Amino acid sequence: MIQQAFKHITDTELLKKYQSDQNKEWLGILLQRYTMLLLGVCMKYLKNEEEAKDAVQQIFLKALNELGKYPVEYPKSWLYKIACNFCLMKLRDRKEYIAIEKIPALSEIQESGTEINTERELNLNLLEAAMGELNKEQKTCITLFYLQKKSYQQISTLTGFSLLQVKSNIQNGKRNLKIIMEKKQSF
Amino acid sequence: MNNWKDIFKKNTEISNEELLKYLDNDISEDEMHTIEQKMSASDFENDALEGLAQFKSREKIISTTDIINQQLKKQIAKSNKRKKKRKIEDQQWLIAAILIILLFSIAGYFLIHFNR
Numbered sequence: 001m002i003q004q005a006f007k008h009i010t011d012t013e014l015l016k017k018y019q020s021d022q023n024k025e026w027l028g029i030l031l032q033r034y035t036m037l038l039l040g041v042c043m044k045y046l047k048n049e050e051e052a053k054d055a056v057q058q059i060f061l062k063a064l065n066e067l068g069k070y071p072v073e074y075p076k077s078w079l080y081k082i083a084c085n086f087c088l089m090k091l092r093d094r095k096e097y098i099a100i101e102k103i104p105a106l107s108e109i110q111e112s113g114t115e116i117n118t119e120r121e122l123n124l125n126l127l128e129a130a131m132g133e134l135n136k137e138q139k140t141c142i143t144l145f146y147l148q149k150k151s152y153q154q155i156s157t158l159t160g161f162s163l164l165q166v167k168s169n170i171q172n173g174k175r176n177l178k179i180i181m182e183k184k185q186s187f
Numbered sequence: 188m189n190n191w192k193d194i195f196k197k198n199t200e201i202s203n204e205e206l207l208k209y210l211d212n213d214i215s216e217d218e219m220h221t222i223e224q225k226m227s228a229s230d231f232e233n234d235a236l237e238g239l240a241q242f243k244s245r246e247k248i249i250s251t252t253d254i255i256n257q258q259l260k261k262q263i264a265k266s267n268k269r270k271k272k273r274k275i276e277d278q279q280w281l282i283a284a285i286l287i288i289l290l291f292s293i294a295g296y297f298l299i300h301f302n303r
Contacts, residue, residue, distance in 0.1 A: 022270075024263045031259060036203045036252045040235030049242060053251050060259050064266070080231040127194070145227070146193050151219040170227055174194060 011075040019068055027067055030075055031060055038083050045087035055090065059083055123181075130180040137161070138173030145170050193224060201225050201232050203252070207245055209236065 006014070006029050018026035038059060042052035059082055072078045131139060140159060144150045145166075150158070155166045201222060208214050209222050226232045242248045 024266050028259055028263045032256050035255050035259075036206060036239070036248065037231060037235040039248065039252060039255065040206075040238035041231065042238065043241050044234050044238030047241065049247065049251065052238070053255060056255050057258055060255070061262070064262065076231065080234075142194070145220075145223070149217075149220050151216055152223055153219070154216065167227075167233075171233075174227065177194065 012073070015067060015072065015075055022068070024064060027064055030067075031063055031079075034076065034079050038079060041080065041083045042087055045084075046090060051090070055083070055086055059086055062086075123185075126181050126184055127177070130177050130184065133180050134173055134176055137165075138169045138176065141166055141169035142173045142177070196224070196228055199225050199228070206236065206239060207248070210239055210248075211245060 009017075009029075011030055011033070014026045014030040018024065018030075035056065038056045039052055042055040042059075043049065046052050046055060059079070062082060063079065067075070067078075131142070134142070137159075141155055141161070144155045144158065145152075152163050152166050155161070156163050159166070161169065205218075205222055209219065214222070226236060239248055242251075
């Protein structure tokens with residue numbers, strides 16, 4: 001109910017409200033927006049329901065203590081970073097080094113704002129040229145997903161790739177497209 | 188060609204309801220594609236869905252989320268109460284200090300006045 005009432009207020013505005021009156025209720029509204037997402041992220045890495053729950057509670061404690069102290073431009077990205085970092089520490093304690101490798105490097109986690117610039121500057125001719133340089137699997141998955149609007153499951157059926165392969169072809173393809181386009185733009 | 192713009196589209200939020208519906212496969216192909224497009228624009232959502240899919244049941248996701256939120260509310264209420272109490276205590280000290288100064292001033296006045 002409360003979440004619905006404050007839906008129109010952005011995360012940054014909620015944070016500003018907290019910074020101006022120090023009422024932690026604002027932080028509560030902000031954090032509850034991401035409870036389920038954070039639970040999912042912690043479960044992905046810790047693979048234990050109880051530990052994932054405890055992890056989110058610890059992350060919230062940290063957020064309640066630190067969100068007012070430091071300037072945070074994008075609270076959502078900040079929370080994701082904190083969650084990844086927390087899971088990394090937990091896995092280190094467990095000495096599960098293999099799982100740690102699967103966690104994205106913190107530097108790879110994008111701030112929400114960076115996407116907007118790319119969209120604004122998107123040059124379709126350049127994109128088309130970059131698409132030609134992708135490998136066949138990535139090009140097929142990206143074309144089916146973005147141009148033909150197929151779901152992961154449909155792409156998997158059409159191509160014979162597993163769902164995981166489809167997802168990673170799309171993610172890696174996107175990343176490669178960005179790199180190729182940036183290279184072409186700099187020439 | 189217009190669809191290509193979606194590749195680097197700014198991330199739009201996925202609601203909890205959408206997440207659960209997606210996990211239950213309880214949506215049309217179009218809705219599924221929309222959610223997957225949002226997922227592909229954000230590592231956060233992508234990781235979260237992968238993790239949520241590992242829960243034993245959807246009910247467990249909902250109940251665990253509720254427990255965490257309740258705990259958070261309690262923590263915030265406790266913290267706000269403590270802050271309020273500290274504020275009142277600070278005010279009490281201030282009032283006591285003012286009263287003492289006032290008392291000394293009055294005593295000083297009478298002392299000087301009667302010594303004359």
